[in-house]
Amino acid sequence: MTTRGETYTTTFMKRSHDIKKYFSPAETQRLVSELGNCLERYYRECQEQKGRTVPELTPETYIRMAGEALNSGKESDFATLASMALANGHHLHDPRYMGHQVPPAVPAAALFDVLGRAANQGAAVFEMAPFGTSAERAVVHELGKLIGWEPGKFAGIGTHGGTLANVTALLAARNIRYGNSWKSGLGMDGGLKPAIMTSADSHYCIARACGILGIGTSQLVKVPVDARRRMDLNKAGEILATARERGLDIFAIVGSACTTPTGSFDDLAGIAALARKHSLWFHVDGAHGASFLFSDKHKHLLAGINQADSIAWDAHKMLFVPALSTYLFYRDARHSWQAFAQDAPYLFDPDDPSGMAEFDGGLRTFECTKGALSLGLWGIWSLYGKDFIASLIERAMDTTLAFRDLIEQSPDFQAAHDPQCNILCFRYLPEEGVVDADALSQLNQSIRNRLVAEGNWYITGTRLDGQYWLRVTIINPLTGTTHLHGLLEAIRNLATVHSGNNFRPPVT
């Protein structure tokens, strides 16, 4: 395959000079300076609402643009490429962004993040990221205290996203309940079917977990929601009482804190009591809402979370750091070892008497190579303090309540629910009065589509009981009252245009 001798030495020494140019510290500093210019301009233009919030071109156009850059055949310059990427992204730092549960990240968090990337720390193995893994441990220690757990008894690991955290927790629960399932596979004996219970409004990744883990999505038992769109605990109790008769072995119950459509918080203490009574694993999907533990004013929403067996908590939602940065917690640290098992002597040496397995997170995470995903949160927490993060959360709540008030004062708008957190579903109601429900759905969906096509304002939508509602997540600390008023005015204008185009739904 290869010739021997001095050939390689000579060849690569010739190339080394060229390659060093691309790793030059001085050149890197120059690029970082260009990065600073690009980011300053980007954030300023977003905050000044200079352009659209959502860019207007089609996927095909952007793909062609990105492809042309790849194939230009000559060296380009950093600033041009960086500006292209920023200008044609979604401008979350525009105060008119009130969309998904993805925040405009605190800029410093992104800069701390880049440290782990520039140094490429692999945080699943302590040795490959001594400080990156330690920052994760320090953050986990503090978050665990907020949950109300005693240091030393619980475990927390960083992972890439809420879906992974939820799937990992349910995998641990599955392996603990069905001791042979990791090795032998699931359900070969034809007995009761393993099943998981959650609310009808839980995130789709809980159903996915059933599909992925061999449980089957048909074995996800969805409990109806109550008037506040929380899991109906009476119905949950009834279902549990008859589950075995229906051939189901419900082994885990998943509480939402909060749900995605309406931001409703399940009664975690009530679920915990059910879980104890029926010996269920109690998992909390706290991807969005666990962060409210930072606020003395709002932490009551999470009452009972300390009784969970496991908790998923996204820092990249209400802790305002860039995606992805998620924590998975186990109340009993020993359970954290149950999700996975592997043999990889080159990485995790079982004969190593140093006790490093405790610090090599890879034994307990999906990821083998893992980014140092805690540096962003560790950085802004250290730089600005915990109260700063709490103030962002409280501001989001305050703005949402202000929006709720505004909607209540506007006869041409209707809120679907009283906001439990910073998510609110609402809709436009034509002034003529009550209209056919389907037509109202269609009108509001059309408003949302046009709003996004217009590109100035960004909100989302969802369906509740089959009806389409507009939906905001007030997750942008830069959004203020003028923007709330502006959004409603923009919707009114669109509805009028809509009407002019004969799209107005029939008045019943």
Add this chain to the structure above:
Amino acid sequence: MTTRGETYTTTFMKRSHDIKKYFSPAETQRLVSELGNCLERYYRECQEQKGRTVPELTPETYIRMAGEALNSGKESDFATLASMALANGHHLHDPRYMGHQVPPAVPAAALFDVLGRAANQGAAVFEMAPFGTSAERAVVHELGKLIGWEPGKFAGIGTHGGTLANVTALLAARNIRYGNSWKSGLGMDGGLKPAIMTSADSHYCIARACGILGIGTSQLVKVPVDARRRMDLNKAGEILATARERGLDIFAIVGSACTTPTGSFDDLAGIAALARKHSLWFHVDGAHGASFLFSDKHKHLLAGINQADSIAWDAHKMLFVPALSTYLFYRDARHSWQAFAQDAPYLFDPDDPSGMAEFDGGLRTFECTKGALSLGLWGIWSLYGKDFIASLIERAMDTTLAFRDLIEQSPDFQAAHDPQCNILCFRYLPEEGVVDADALSQLNQSIRNRLVAEGNWYITGTRLDGQYWLRVTIINPLTGTTHLHGLLEAIRNLATVHSGNNFRPPVT
């Protein structure tokens, strides 16, 4: 729960001034400038080998250090915190780093990466990351052409890491073979057990996939390796011929390109033929090795990869971008829709006639929120060109072959194998001659432990047929011949110290 009226409006307007400070474009630019200073110093000190490669403190010490920063109770400064994180990390940009399959990333790649994080683009939904998702599509298009596939027929998606990509591919394969398994769960009928076949040296995440997906790790059929540590295809054929008699329905075969311990490339064309004959899904774990497709000189290692049904390919290994950035490819684009199914109207509206599902990657990835993980690769490819990436790959190969030559010329060292790529296992042999195999294992493991404890050089180790071998991945473009000589000299010195401490193994 909440009081009404003007309260919220007033409260949050009072807070808004403070919060804006932390999002200030000018202040961000100042922080980026500090980041530039920190990175310039960091890269320079790494390249000048000023300090250790691996820092020396215990996990407990670093965790305390990180925790003290969190709890300092006063605003700190960015440069101090950033320098703390960098100095106490693993210094992959030190030329003496020759460790895991994690590269010292091209600095510019990290700076392109930060764009997606600073703007927090959520690349699982086109609308949330128009350019981020488009850059991914453009990169996928080019990588697919390197595989040898026709644009328009295949699919590729970005995901967070090789484990996720491998698990997702095998999940798709499982769902395709067992059409009810997503909904109904696995194996309730008591028939043949679903099973997967791979080589004994495959990455541990393939076994994990079996554990996760409900197949069971006992149903992972491991084919012995041949003299070059590739899957033995004769034995694979024999096993397949008798699998059903043993109650196994082998539905997928996983080729390694390459294996982790020794960097061996399975005969992909040979596996493809077997897969065709037995109607198996053919998956290639190309996490490390698929990147050799960039090099005309080395792409022969991947002959047959174009016949795979699915391929996992890490950009954060041999494409020299920061972790995590992985691509999962399907030869038949339609298969990419088989891994998952979900109902999430607020995100992916099935009634939406716009055809956006094609561009909303979240329908086909584990992740619901996904980082814009292609910007790093898109950036350096656009900035420096494809040939630059190829030159990094070829340099890694050349340096590895130079190291092989050096070991061959050194009577006190022995290579375990001829390197197929840039991974090489070797060991120190005391000059006195042949020693007891276990003692030799112990000696070399002790050398590795001491080497890392000393902190100047960084290599790894693995076990082959029960014996411990030192192991390098020559993935550092800054490593040159002087460093190769230096490493061997350092090992010799440690072995001598070892001997002085009566640790020398008995000569047989």
